[in-house]
Amino acid sequence: QVRLVESGGGLVQPGGSLRLSCAASRLLVILHPMSWYRQAPGKERELVATIARDSLPNYADSVKGRFTISTDGEKNTMYLQMNNLNSEDTGVYYCHALIRDNDYWGQGTQVTVSS
Secondary structure, X not given: OOEEEEEOOEEEOOOOOEEEEEEEEOOOOOOOOXXXXXXOOOOOOEEEEEEOOXXXXXXXXXXXXXXXXXXXXXXXXXXXXXXXXXXXXXXXXXXXXXXXXXXXXXXOEEEEEOO
16 A cells, blocks of 8 residues: 655744655655645645656745755655745645556645744
């Protein structure tokens, strides 16, 4: 069974950085489209970044230039490096995998940006 486990969330001050990790089981992160989503309190879940084989990563306009999505095939893990964080980045961040039209989600990791 596919399993995605996020980690790396926490409390950070505005302007700070965090790196989120998504460890995958029963799938290879370098073969399937992988994404990070986030959900802020009272808002719908939104796409943050996507990475797929043979294509450039895509980012939401709100995070371009600040966030970087990547994968490590040896560790079978996806990452989201987040720099220059602000309060609008607060939310639960979810790892997502698309495998043959099936959606798989992690349990989420909380990111709180506050002074």
